[in-house]
Amino acid sequence: MAQWSEPIIELSHVxxxxxxxxxxxxxxxxFYAGEITVVMGSAGAGKSTLLKAAxxxxxxxxxxxxxxxxxxxxFNRKEELEFRRRTSYVFQDAALxxxxxxxxxxxxxxxxxxxxxxxxxxxxxxxVVAEKVGYLESxxxxxxxxxxxxxxxxxxxxxxxxxxxxxxxxxPTSHLDEDAVDRVFGILGELKMRDRTVIMVTNNSDIAxxxxxxxxxxxxxxxPILGPYDEIVxxxxxxxxxxxxxxxxxxxxxxxxxxxxxxxx
Amino acid sequence: xxxxxxxxxxxxxxxxRNLLYGLGFFFNVLKETTTxxxxxxxxxxxxxxxxxFTGFEAxxxxxxxxxxxxxxxxxxxxxxxxxxxxxxxxYSILIVIITRELxxxxxxxxxxxxxxxxxxxxxxxMVVDHEIEAYLSVGINPIAYLVVxxxxxxxxxxxxxxxxxxxxGLLGSYIIVQVIKPLNFQEYFGNLLTxxxxxxxxxxxxKALVFGVIISVVSTFQxxxxxxxxxxxPVAGIKAVGQxxxxxxxxxxxxxxxxxx
Numbered sequence: 085m086a087q088w089s090e091p092i093i094e095l096s097h098v099x100x101x102x103x104x105x106x107x108x109x110x111x112x113x114x115f116y117a118g119e120i121t122v123v124m125g126s127a128g129a130g131k132s133t134l135l136k137a138a139x140x141x142x143x144x145x146x147x148x149x150x151x152x153x154x155x156x157x158x159f160n161r162k163e164e165l166e167f168r169r170r171t172s173y174v175f176q177d178a179a180l181x182x183x184x185x186x187x188x189x190x191x192x193x194x195x196x197x198x199x200x201x202x203x204x205x206x207x208x209x210x211x212v213v214a215e216k217v218g219y220l221e222s223x224x225x226x227x228x229x230x231x232x233x234x235x236x237x238x239x240x241x242x243x244x245x246x247x248x249x250x251x252x253x254x255x256p257t258s259h260l261d262e263d264a265v266d267r268v269f270g271i272l273g274e275l276k277m278r279d280r281t282v283i284m285v286t287n288n289s290d291i292a293x294x295x296x297x298x299x300x301x302x303x304x305x306x307x308p309i310l311g312p313y314d315e316i317v318x319x320x321x322x323x324x325x326x327x328x329x330x331x332x333x334x335x336x337x338x339x340x341x342x343x344x345x346x347x348x349x
Numbered sequence: 350x351x352x353x354x355x356x357x358x359x360x361x362x363x364x365x366r367n368l369l370y371g372l373g374f375f376f377n378v379l380k381e382t383t384t385x386x387x388x389x390x391x392x393x394x395x396x397x398x399x400x401x402f403t404g405f406e407a408x409x410x411x412x413x414x415x416x417x418x419x420x421x422x423x424x425x426x427x428x429x430x431x432x433x434x435x436x437x438x439x440y441s442i443l444i445v446i447i448t449r450e451l452x453x454x455x456x457x458x459x460x461x462x463x464x465x466x467x468x469x470x471x472x473x474x475m476v477v478d479h480e481i482e483a484y485l486s487v488g489i490n491p492i493a494y495l496v497v498x499x500x501x502x503x504x505x506x507x508x509x510x511x512x513x514x515x516x517x518g519l520l521g522s523y524i525i526v527q528v529i530k531p532l533n534f535q536e537y538f539g540n541l542l543t544x545x546x547x548x549x550x551x552x553x554x555x556k557a558l559v560f561g562v563i564i565s566v567v568s569t570f571q572x573x574x575x576x577x578x579x580x581x582x583p584v585a586g587i588k589a590v591g592q593x594x595x596x597x598x599x600x601x602x603x604x605x606x607x608x609x610x
Contacts, residue, residue, distance in 0.1 A: 102577075139486065141486060164488065168487060173486035179482060179483040180480075180483070182474075182475075182480065192487065192489075196489060197487075197488065246487075
């Protein structure tokens with residue numbers, strides 16, 4: 085863990101609202117390179133807004149979001165493009181582009197950030213990443229022809245196709261069957277091994293238990309708890325927090341635990 | 350009373366804010382348009398699709414409407430003008446009404462009904478489904494990728510459709526002439542071309558292009574104004590149609606005043 089180095093993403097006093105309602109209130113958070121940070125909280129607590137603010141997809145009403153110490157609001161077009169090349173986002177509801185095929189969804193980020201690749205190379209890269217997430221159907225299908233679970237897998241593949249340094253994930257395991265969840269766990273393990281950074285919001289405590297280097301809790305638009313997983317879970321002051329107590333009950337964790345599928349085998 | 354005035358004031362401020370936001374959106378579209386052809390673009394496919402949908406696919410309905418209007422003008426003119434011994438005025442009336450007025454205006458109405466609603470609802474759906482955020486997340490500027498191709502597609506289509514409408518309008522008139530008083534094709538179009546001036550063509554084209562700008566900007570703006578709910582999408586479509594109609598008519602009057610005043 086590199087928590088003493090400069091944060092890759094830093095939120096300072098960020099407030100954000102939607103439809104006249106304040107969702108985030110004066111939120112502070114730091115996320116570090118090479119770590120998997122899992123942010124949990126009840127529905128409507130502001131997790132997705134926090135993630136979108138961190139990814140520059142929601143413009144905060146107040147406060148700053150910095151990427152390696154520079155405010156993303158001050159980025160010029162070139163810097164913004166570089167930020168987008170180094171990051172990617174997995175949306176809660178997949179958010180695939182309906183007007184193009186699965187192949188189009190997977191190759192569009194490549195055509196923006198990997199201009200040197202020709203169409204054949206892009207298609208090959210798309211096939212590799214689709215197989216990696218477990219999508220084995222035709223790439224010529226449209227998103228509307230897929231189940232929501234398959235759409236989530238393609239959304240994950242789209243986020244991984246450019247091999248970004250930082251991946252924002254909004255509830256990546258929702259709507260997925262157990263096999264697919266195991267594959268997501270495998271991908272998280274691989275990202276961790278390759279020193280990639282993941283900032284994820286989820287309600288799946290299994291992900292936090294297995295993969296979180298840092299754990300955050302969002303409650304009513306603020307982030308009262310954010311720190312190294314073991315420190316948070318073993319801190320008696322946090323025992324009253326339901327999520328933390330449930331994680332503590334699961335006991336000591338050993339890294340690289342087998343997935344449920346592997347255990348069955 | 351104070352509450353009433355406060356509400357009026359708040360509504361006025363909101364209107365002004367929306368107007369300024371709309372103007373900012375328009376200038377952003379113009380700015381991105383200037384760089385559209387210089388950049389390595391992934392938006393060319395969207396431009397081609399927009400030209401096909403707004404331009405090519407509207408040819409049929411445009412032709413039918415133009416033939417009908419041209420014929421109607423000729424029937425009405427042929428029954429009135431001889432009473433005043435002004436039969437020759439028919440050609441001037443045809444040129445003025447079809448080329449300068451109805452050509453661009455009816456073409457605009459066709460494009461509003463077909464493409465204006467389609468653009469607003471399509472973009473609104475993309476907003477609700479978070480597709481716009483997905484474009485942002487991969488570094489694609491939605492204005493450059495989604496709005497500029499639609500803007501160019503609608504403006505170019507309006508220009509082409511307007512010329513096409515004029516041709517079919519005058520052809521429709523010719524067909525009716527054959528029923529009422531058969532005329533040689535060359536004589537009929539020779540008379541028309543004698544009266545037709547560069548000013549008539551330019552005037553119609555300017556109007557068509559201005560209407561194209563209005564329709565594309567209003568429709569894309571209304572599409573992006575959808576915030577969260579799918580129930581907002583049809584509202585955006587209705588607003589796009591209503592505002593485009595009104596602004597096109599205002600622009601038509603303004604351009605006509607400039608030309609004739």
